[in-house]
Amino acid sequence: MKWSEICIQTTNEAIEPISNILHETGASGLVIEDPQDLVSTMESPYGEIYELDPNDYPEEGVRIKAYLPVNSFLGETIDQIKMAINNLLIYDIDIGKNEVTLSEVNEEEWSTAWKKYYKPVKISKKITIKPTWEEYTPVSTDEIIIELDPGMAFGTGTHPTTVLSIQALEQYLKKDDIVIDVGCGSGILSIASSLLKAKKVYAFDLDDIAITSTEQNAKQNNLEGKIEAKQNNLLDHVNIKADIIVSNILAEIIVRFVTDAWDNLKDGGFFITSGIIQNKKQLVKDKIVEQGFEIVAVNEMEDWISIVAKKG
Template sequence: MKWSEICIHTTNEAIEPISNILHEAGASGVVIEDPTELDKERESLFGEVYELDPNDYPEEGVYVKAYLAVNSFLGETVEEIKQAINNLLIYDIDLGRNHITLSEVNEEEWATAWKKYYKPVKISKKITIIPTWEEYEPVSSDEIIIELDPGMAFGTGTHPTTVLSVQALEKAIHEEDVVIDVGSGSGVLSIASALLGAKEVYAYDLDDIAVKSTKINAKLNKLENKIYSKQNNLLDNVDMQADVIVSNILAEIIVRFVEDAHRILKPGGLFVTSGIIKQKKNVVKESLEKVGFEILEITQMEDWIAIMAKKK
C-alpha cells in the first residue's frame, strides 16, 4: 500500500489540536519534530533518544507529520485537514508558518521509522514511561513503570504538558483517592493516577478512539479493574464526587468546565490542569479563581504551564 506523509510546519502551541485533527482525518500515527529536542540534556541511561538528525528539524517552529493512505479521497482529505487547521485561528491558536507539504513513503518505512524516537524515559521522580516493544529494567525499587502503546496518534506521554501533569499528580494523589481524567487520550494520566495509589479513576474523552486507547493501555498495565473509560463531553452529566480532577487539554477548553470541576470536587479536592501555553496562563488562573479555587502551584516547562488548584 502507498502512503502519503503530510507535514505541517507550525508552533508548539498548535501541536495538540493539529495532532487531533490528523487523527480524526484517519492518520495512523503522528510524529513531532521539535528542534528543542536537539538541545535537551537527558540522563545517559536513555542515550538512544539523542540519536537525532538536525537535518530532520526546522530552524524554528515544529514539524507535525502524519501518514495517510494514498487513495481517490486523498485530495479531499488534505483539503479538509487544511481547513480544520485554519479554523484553529478562531480559538486564537498561533499556527506559525502553517506550511503544509506532501510526500510519498513506503509502508514499511513509516510504520517503524517513528519508533526510533521513542525510548524509555523518566518523566518524574517516580514514573518512567516505556514503549511496549522496549525491554527495560527498573533502576530503583520505588520506580513506577508505565507501559504505553502510542500507536493511535495520542502521543508518547513525554510531551511537556504530560510531564507537568504527572509531576503534579505525584504531589496531589493519596491512597484511596477517586480521580477523574478529563480528555484522557492514551490514558497515561489515568494510569499514573492508579499507580500512584488512586482507588478508582474515571477517564472521559469525547473521542471513542481515545476511550479504546485508554482501555488498551490500562490493560497493558493490569489496571483494567481500576480505570473506567467512557465517552463523555468534558464533565457533562457527571454527578459523582472526586478527590482529584486532572485535565491536559487546551486552555480554551479548560475554562469551559471549571464550574463543573468545582461542583464535583470534594472540599479540599485538587484540580490539576495542563496543556496551557504560557500566554494563556492568566486566562485559566483567573477562571479558576473566579469560581472559588485557590491556586496552590504554577509550574512551567518550556512554553507550557500546569496549574494545581484547590477547592476551598
C-alpha cells in the first residue's frame, strides 16, 4: 500500500488541536518534531529521552507529520484537514506558518519511520513512559512503567500538557480514589491513575477511536476491568461521585463543563485541568473560581498551564 505523509509546520500552541484533527481524519503514526523536546530533555530533573537527533527537528516552530492511505478520497481528506486547521483561528489559536506539504512513502517506510522519535522517558518522580517496542530496565524499585503504542492515538504522552497532568495526579491521587478522565485520548491519564492505585477510572471521549485506543492501551498495561472507557460528550449525563476529575483538553472546552465537574466531585475532591495556553489561563481560573472551587496549584511547563482546584 502507498501512503502519503502530510507535514504541517505550525506552533507549539497548535500541537494538541492539530493532532486531534489528524487523528479524527484517520491519520496513522503521528510524529511531532518539536525542538523544545531537545531542550526540555537536557533540563529535565527526572531523566532523559534517549537518542534524539537534532537534525530531525525544525529550526523554527514545530512540524506535525501523519500518514494517510493513498486513495481516491485523499484530496478531499487533505482539504478537510486544511479547513479544520484554519478554523482554529476562531479560537484564537496561533497556527504559525501553517505550511502543509505532502510526500509519498511506501509501506515499509511508513511502518518504521515514525518510531525513531519515541524512546522511554521519565516524566515524573515515579512514572516512565515506554513505547511498546523499546527495551527498558527500571532504575528504581518504585518506578511505574506505562507501556504505550503512540501509533494508536494522540502521540507519546510526553507533551508538556500530559506531563503536567501526570505530575498532578502523582501528587494528589490517593489509593482507592475514583477518577474521571474527560477527553481521554490514548488513555494515558487513565492508565497513570490506575497504576497510581486508583480504585476505578472512568474514561470519556467523544471520539470512538480514542475509546478503542484507551481500551487497547489499558490491556497493554494489564488494567482490564480497572478502566471503563465510554464514548461521551464531556460529562453530559454523567452521575459519578469521583475523588479526582482530570482533563487535558483546550481551555475553551474546559470552561464548558466546570459545573458538571463540580457536580461529579466529592467534597474535597480535586479538579485537574491542563492543555491551557498562557493567554487562556485567566479564562479558566475565573470560571473555576466562579463555580466555587479553590485553586490550590497553578503549574507551568514551557508555554503550557495546569490548574489544580479543590471542591470546598
